[in-house]
Amino acid sequence: MTPETIKVACSNCNLRELCMPVGLQPADLRRIDEIVATRRKVKRRETLFHNGERFTSLYAIRTGVFKTRVTSEDGRDQVTGFQMAGEIIGLDGIVNDHHTCDAVALEDAEVCVMPFDRIEELSREVTALQRHVHQIMSREIVREHGVMLLLGSMRAEERLAAFLLNLVQRLHARGFSQSELVLRMTREEIGSYLGLKLETVSRTLSKFVEDGIVAVQQRHVRIVDADKLRRLVNAPAC
Amino acid sequence: MTPETIKVACSNCNLRELCMPVGLQPADLRRIDEIVATRRKVKRRETLFHNGERFTSLYAIRTGVFKTRVTSEDGRDQVTGFQMAGEIIGLDGIVNDHHTCDAVALEDAEVCVMPFDRIEELSREVTALQRHVHQIMSREIVREHGVMLLLGSMRAEERLAAFLLNLVQRLHARGFSQSELVLRMTREEIGSYLGLKLETVSRTLSKFVEDGIVAVQQRHVRIVDADKLRRLVNAPAC
DNA sequence: CGAACAGTTGAGCTTGATCAAGATGAGTGG
């Protein structure tokens, strides 16, 4: 792991409104630049950080998609999320000064390294940043509530439908198509995230194709009937 | 809901080391007292806050046990956690200024009301408090990772075993028995949390009794063989 | 080019859900 490091600035980053607070005073904006120490490239399949590693920094994703996963004592994995441009990872490490999950790049990626003590220092002075850090953590908590609802109460079709809608919605917010997406993860990784086996993911996708809800070619997915997909998720518990 | 309010101080609260940072300077300690605005009593079955309600404060539980739950659009509930003395609830409300879940008292309870703007203000000045807030939020994220692992990859027996061990461990940290506990929640609520139906919870408990792992009388549970229970959780995925 | 990886599909099985009937206990009002 040779961290290719480049000095950069948030103030003219095109992802700024995704990962930084908006409406800052110019003076504060310049201070925010101090947060990002370096950038770091992570190749496909490499980890950005891993379970047990010392926590030092949060990471803002510039390009690429990551998965985070936790591992139980007996070696079972659970994917806890897929993260893309503008999203912040590493929050798990704050509480015990060590990371408790792995972050693995699903494709070649680049992140901004933001040393956490610098974040804390600056957010004591820049109220908007303080607020922003709190919101990012709260957002993650709320997201995980949603995943718990999905895992605890939804059936396979509902889970996969919710997953696809969530992905495409986040991609759309980043300027991509509302109806087409490329899965950067395997069926097995999707299954791990959704609490399903890879065969079930594959079968359920095939069923969606049969029902004219999506078109699938490998990892290319086109949402043909978004309404049907949405109805699948909101279907009253029958 | 008539909030019986009493002015109080953290500095001489016996739960302080559970919900506040330790090792504070006396001066900072006195400032911490400013955080708790009031206390509030919540009767059994009443909500401390509910989905959609304006977020203003975090709450430190003094007595009683709460459940938090989210509700999906089609009305399905998912219990996202059970919280007890010293634990902080309300973090979900920070991101959008509104709560996204309900907090319901499972027995008569009392909480310390901590206005969040006051927390933010003070944590700009007291570094230990700032750190503490970050840790509380990170801890919740890590806890939820654990729940995702449980919901996504464990079987019914493993889930229930993990649940009982977690409960008794937290109670033990509060000075209660290592082997006896009183469930403050119904089988249905346990089931919701664990992604199981109440019948499955009941049956699995009965099986534990048969196997000499626990003794159950209503909501009284005595852990007879903690090792067996632990082995159930760590059992290699067979 | 071939080996490892990723995905699909089928057959059969297991776990936990569903439906149903009682049992038990706590709270309430007469």
Next chain:
DNA sequence: CCACTCATCTTGATCAAGCTCAACTGTTCG
């Protein structure tokens, strides 16, 4: 204090969603 009621819990019988195992196909990349 007792009878009644409602909520909670237990247990049985049956069913189905999703898992497991297996075979095969397609893809990627070294």
